[in-house]
Amino acid sequence: MREADRLAIAAGISGYALMEAAGQAVARVVIANWGRRPVLVLCGPGNNGGDGYVAATHLRNAGWSVVVAALGAPKSGTDAAVAATRWPGIVAPVDLSLLAERPLVIDALFGAGLARPPDGVARAIIDEINRLGLDCVGVDVPSGVDGDSGQVLGAAPRCRATVTFFRLKPGHLLLPGRALAGSVHLADIGIPAAVLERIQPRCWRNDPALWRDQLRRPRLEDHKYTRGHLLVIAGGAMTGAGRLVARAARRAGAGMVSLAAPAEALPIYAADQPGLITLALPKPSDLAALMQGRRMSACVVGPGSGVGEGTRDLALAALATGRSCLADADALTSFAGKVEVLAAAVRGPFLITPHEGEFNRLFPDLGAGLGKLARVRTAAARLGAVVLFKGADSVVAAPDGRAVVNDNAPPDLASAGTGDVLAGIAGTLLAQGMPAFEAAAAAVWLHGAAGSAVGRGLIAEDLPEELPNLLKKLES
Numbered sequence: 001m002r003e004a005d006r007l008a009i010a011a012g013i014s015g016y017a018l019m020e021a022a023g024q025a026v027a028r029v030v031i032a033n034w035g036r037r038p039v040l041v042l043c044g045p046g047n048n049g050g051d052g053y054v055a056a057t058h059l060r061n062a063g064w065s066v067v068v069a070a071l072g073a074p075k076s077g078t079d080a081a082v083a084a085t086r087w088p089g090i091v092a093p094v095d096l097s098l099l100a101e102r103p104l105v106i107d108a109l110f111g112a113g114l115a116r117p118p119d120g121v122a123r124a125i126i127d128e129i130n131r132l133g134l135d136c137v138g139v140d141v142p143s144g145v146d147g148d149s150g151q152v153l154g155a156a157p158r159c160r161a162t163v164t165f166f167r168l169k170p171g172h173l174l175l176p177g178r179a180l181a182g183s184v185h186l187a188d189i190g191i192p193a194a195v196l197e198r199i200q201p202r203c204w205r206n207d208p209a210l211w212r213d214q215l216r217r218p219r220l221e222d223h224k225y226t227r228g229h230l231l232v233i234a235g236g237a238m239t240g241a242g243r244l245v246a247r248a249a250r251r252a253g254a255g256m257v258s259l260a261a262p263a264e265a266l267p268i269y270a271a272d273q274p275g276l277i278t279l280a281l282p283k284p285s286d287l288a289a290l291m292q293g294r295r296m297s298a299c300v301v302g303p304g305s306g307v308g309e310g311t312r313d314l315a316l317a318a319l320a321t322g323r324s325c326l327a328d329a330d331a332l333t334s335f336a337g338k339v340e341v342l343a344a345a346v347r348g349p350f351l352i353t354p355h356e357g358e359f360n361r362l363f364p365d366l367g368a369g370l371g372k373l374a375r376v377r378t379a380a381a382r383l384g385a386v387v388l389f390k391g392a393d394s395v396v397a398a399p400d401g402r403a404v405v406n407d408n409a410p411p412d413l414a415s416a417g418t419g420d421v422l423a424g425i426a427g428t429l430l431a432q433g434m435p436a437f438e439a440a441a442a443a444v445w446l447h448g449a450a451g452s453a454v455g456r457g458l459i460a461e462d463l464p465e466e467l468p469n470l471l472k473k474l475e476s
């Protein structure tokens with residue numbers, strides 16, 4: 001963002017003009033969403049505080065009762081110093097007593113320049129805002145939230161709304177930042193779009209615009225093999241997982257889905273879905289010939305497969321074929337403490353879809369303190385594969401550092417079996433030749449959209465049935 005500022009200023013836009021637009025946007029959001037009431041504007045020493053002085057001035061001009069409290073005077077010669085001199089009222093030192101009759105707080109303490117956990121009176125007032133449950137509007141980010149990671153440094157106010165500028169930052173999408181930001185308003189402050197091309201961002205909010213063109217649309221001359229033949233390697237005991245993978249894969253548009261499992265379980269799979277091809281589980285040494293002979297273009301291994309050597313060897317055999325491969329669930333746990341074995345086996349497009357527990361078993365040194373985006377990027381680089389870390393704020397990262405953050409998943413998706421559905425959708429997209437990064441991004445978006453379409457009371461079985469409609473909409 002600083003680079004965006006710098007480039008915009010280099011393009012002839014004054015830094016103060018950006019600050020004026022930013023502060024004005026904050027005032028506009030406040031006026032649009034709250035009735036006139038006494039407001040306290042907390043200003044830090046940097047440009048975030050500068051935005052605060054501008055917002056305070058606009059609110060006062062609109063007839064609001066405004067008190068400004070500052071942590072310290074902005075450095076002279078800065079845009080923030082100009083904004084402070086243009087504020088016509090007095091500036092009080094930050095003090096908790098100011099909260100008493102001010103039901104609305106604008107938090108312009110720290111933004112992109114947050115350098116350490118807020119302490120002293122800054123920390124005390126953040127804690128007090130939260131204790132009193134006051135309405136708070138964050139400027140750029142809730143102060144204390146790291147915009148790059150969504151992590152909280154020490155403390156941050158729980159905002160009802162946050163007004164940010166130019167583009168959303170990862171911290172608006174990643175937890176806990178996303179929860180603390182409340183509803184996020186994105187304001188255009190006059191930074192030219194061309195600046196984005198110069199910056200070449202490597203992290204995006206997940207959106208169909210990123211991958212829609214790469215979804216494979218059915219063609220007149222298609223037959224079932226040209227639409228992707230996915231092999232699902234499933235288990236003998238937990239058959240629900242494999243059935244959900246297969247059902248989702250079929251609804252996502254695979255031309256054919258075959259499921260391999262121990263012979264005694266095959267009748268269960270066959271009875272569940274007449275259109276599913278069932279096969280006895282091959283020996284690892286026979287897997288390549290099976291996939292080649294049956295023109296299977298991708299493989300999903302892990303859901304319900306069982307943890308252990310058998311699953312591990314099948315996953316390694318699947319990777320050795322060089323075809324697109326997705327490992328989830330038991331296939332990941334089977335490599336706990338042995339992630340280097342998995343990494344060494346990667347030949348072709350490879351996607352893993354761990355949840356938090358599975359991720360931790362594979363990458364115990366990449367703890368939560370690093371922030372999800374950094375954890376997933378590091379894991380992808382280490383594995384030489386695309387990693388989709390599942391959760392309310394799923395992150396997909398490629399070994400080259402590209403990443404997307406997904407924010408369309410409703411909490412209803414926190415339900416058993418939904419991860420298997422995700423694996424099935426991604427498996428089909430891989431089988432259709434979509435690159436692993438885009439396949440993962442598309443799958444997690446479709447999964448979230450399907451979850452939203454069902455809403456309350458959803459069960460994993462509902463999700464595949466939403467896919468035809470969603471795909472139709474994406475193609476139109």
Ligand SMILES: NC(=O)C1=CN([C@@H]2O[C@H](COP(=O)(O)OP(=O)(O)OC[C@H]3O[C@@H](n4cnc5c(N)ncnc54)[C@H](OP(=O)(O)O)[C@@H]3O)[C@@H](O)[C@H]2O)[C@H](O)CC1
Pocket residue numbers: 001004005015018019020022044045046047048049050051109110111112113114115116117118119122139140141165166189191
């Ligand atoms: N294009 C835009 O998006 C625009 C953004 N604007 C706003 O500018 C801020 C970023 O401003 P910046 O001056 O770089 O940084 P901050 O204001 O966030 O913070 C820097 C100052 O705060 C001090 N600081 C940092 N952390 C702490 C802390 N925990 N406790 C006390 N003080 C802290 C820091 O002090 P140092 O000692 O570390 O130097 C700085 O004094 C962006 O977020 C937007 O709101 C512009 O308005 C223009 C357009």
Ligand SMILES: [K+]
Pocket residue numbers: 048107108109110111138139140141142143
């Ligand atoms: K802030």
